[in-house]
Amino acid sequence: MVTTxxxxxxxxxxxxxxxxxxxxxxxxxxxxxxxxxxxxxxFAGVAVAFVATVFHMSIGTDTTAFAGTLxxxxxxxxxxxxxxxxxALVLLSSTEYMGRVYPERSESLTEYVALILFAATGMLLMxxxxxLVTAFIALELAALPSYALVAFAKDDRAGxxxxxxxxxxxxxxSAFLLYGISLVYGATGTFDFAGIAASVSxxxxxxxxxxxxLFVLVGLGFKIAAFPFHVWAPDAYTGAPTPVSAFLxxxxxxxxxxxxxRVFTVALxxxxxxxxxVQVLAVLTMTYGNFAAAVQSSVKRMLAYSSIGHAGYVLIxxxxxxxxxxxxxxxxxxxxxxxxxxxxxxxxxFLVVALIDDYWGVGYEFEDYAGIARKVPLIGVAxxxxxxxxxxxxxxxxxxxxxxxxxxAVRSGFWWLALIGVVNSALSLYYYSRVLRWxxxxxxxxxxPALDGRPVGIYTAILVAxxxxxxxxxxxxxxxxxxxxxxxxxxx
Amino acid sequence: MLPSSYYVFLSxxxxxxxxxxxxxxxxxxxxxxxxxxMLNAGNLNLIAFATHHGGVAGIAGxxxxxxxxxxxxxxxxxxLGIFILVYRRYGTVDVRKPRLMRW
Numbered sequence: 133m134v135t136t137x138x139x140x141x142x143x144x145x146x147x148x149x150x151x152x153x154x155x156x157x158x159x160x161x162x163x164x165x166x167x168x169x170x171x172x173x174x175f176a177g178v179a180v181a182f183v184a185t186v187f188h189m190s191i192g193t194d195t196t197a198f199a200g201t202l203x204x205x206x207x208x209x210x211x212x213x214x215x216x217x218x219x220a221l222v223l224l225s226s227t228e229y230m231g232r233v234y235p236e237r238s239e240s241l242t243e244y245v246a247l248i249l250f251a252a253t254g255m256l257l258m259x260x261x262x263x264l265v266t267a268f269i270a271l272e273l274a275a276l277p278s279y280a281l282v283a284f285a286k287d288d289r290a291g292x293x294x295x296x297x298x299x300x301x302x303x304x305x306s307a308f309l310l311y312g313i314s315l316v317y318g319a320t321g322t323f324d325f326a327g328i329a330a331s332v333s334x335x336x337x338x339x340x341x342x343x344x345x346l347f348v349l350v351g352l353g354f355k356i357a358a359f360p361f362h363v364w365a366p367d368a369y370t371g372a373p374t375p376v377s378a379f380l381x382x383x384x385x386x387x388x389x390x391x392x393x394r395v396f397t398v399a400l401x402x403x404x405x406x407x408x409x410v411q412v413l414a415v416l417t418m419t420y421g422n423f424a425a426a427v428q429s430s431v432k433r434m435l436a437y438s439s440i441g442h443a444g445y446v447l448i449x450x451x452x453x454x455x456x457x458x459x460x461x462x463x464x465x466x467x468x469x470x471x472x473x474x475x476x477x478x479x480x481x482f483l484v485v486a487l488i489d490d491y492w493g494v495g496y497e498f499e500d501y502a503g504i505a506r507k508v509p510l511i512g513v514a515x516x517x518x519x520x521x522x523x524x525x526x527x528x529x530x531x532x533x534x535x536x537x538x539x540x541a542v543r544s545g546f547w548w549l550a551l552i553g554v555v556n557s558a559l560s561l562y563y564y565s566r567v568l569r570w571x572x573x574x575x576x577x578x579x580x581p582a583l584d585g586r587p588v589g590i591y592t593a594i595l596v597a598x599x600x601x602x603x604x605x606x607x608x609x610x611x612x613x614x615x616x617x618x619x620x621x622x623x624x
Numbered sequence: 625m626l627p628s629s630y631y632v633f634l635s636x637x638x639x640x641x642x643x644x645x646x647x648x649x650x651x652x653x654x655x656x657x658x659x660x661x662m663l664n665a666g667n668l669n670l671i672a673f674a675t676h677h678g679g680v681a682g683i684a685g686x687x688x689x690x691x692x693x694x695x696x697x698x699x700x701x702x703x704l705g706i707f708i709l710v711y712r713r714y715g716t717v718d719v720r721k722p723r724l725m726r727w
Contacts, residue, residue, distance in 0.1 A: 269691060272698070272699070279702050286712075289724055290724050292722070304646055313666070314667075318672075318673035
């Protein structure tokens, strides 16, 4: 039986999902196709979900629902907040973007909005899943609309190519995940996270469960674009409409991480020997992401690889996990807070690219950015905040959250992981500052196109992201402590 | 009745066949069929283990299989839609042809 309390607990998810249906309904019954109305309604729905999430956080909701398959706990709410913020920023910038860049698709703007909302629902549910069944279905609910979103610009060859690659590898990863789930189920006879942990600890068929854990790791590795399962990410992010790239590289990655964290800290004990695999994954992912980003000539593609590098940093938080204990909770909390900051700075950076590359039609290459910041200093400053914060310099919360992640690794005795992270961070400064050199220092070329129009929605989204990224430098403490409390509540 | 371990070996074989096909085939539709093989290998496992566990635990596995079937069908619908777009743009569903983006 579904109780009212359960429905109240799931107000954020219900609000987002309900808005998705509402948007489609409104569009069906309206004579003209008005994407703007859909976006406004969607934005309102996400705002309601945001308020509901903040409300649950403030009263400290910690409950399970629907026969224990979903949880509303501080951990889920923390990640839900990050997903909702990203969704709101992306929606805010989408009307003007789609209207200018893909005018031929303006009829279908409502579908675009609905797909984003459905994907966001899936991501919120991923954060809440506490059974492998709900985890799998929530993941698919997030993934299927994402494939369609990448290929949304039907006439754009790059978009279609990116969509195809994303779909193919996404489908294969689902198959890996399912196979892993089936093995874990075979070993333990349950899908429930706590039940699996109890059964494995009791020593039931640990070999089978260990193999299953490996398959699950591969399946989720695709989702968070960890090396070597990242191959779809650069192409999907480059080919997709840029707000969609922002959505996928921030919200989708965050949702992948929350599931990864919950499955591996709650369900699958470290006795299954997955720790070493995660450590290898973390080192390879951050190193590969950074080196590949350094050689890119397109800014958008550079950001795509940089987001792979950041997945590596966050993986450290799981790689230093030792069953239970305060250190594990602190490290996990640090990783969570990095994802929270990352939601702002990465989304913001992609939206700047959306504005410059596509909306103003300047071009994809670093060279095309020459002198942009002198024409639009506001955007130049915002990009500087994002880039330095992503690199880990104190222009934004990225500095503190990275510090927290590395400190967590050192505290848990994995100083070598922290060292590799620091070296990678230093390297990343090279390619992040390269964007700023072109934007601020180089002279604009003669044939540089005029920057036509000042889109209010995109500007607002970028400035909000920039102000929050910068503000988190001073207000990082509450975020970190919230994350740490959520992590220790999860592990206890 | 066959012991359930037979089914697990069969499913491992089916999964391997699917993975091999995904890695070697170039036609997108054939790759999709291979992915379906991989998904069905998971299903086969679930059913075999459900029989092995029996009782309430068994019912959970069988129910999940139904969910997976529905999800797989939805996945095919989205995938074929994307393949149609690829065909319109490139005139083929050979996965080697769309190569705008490298590195």
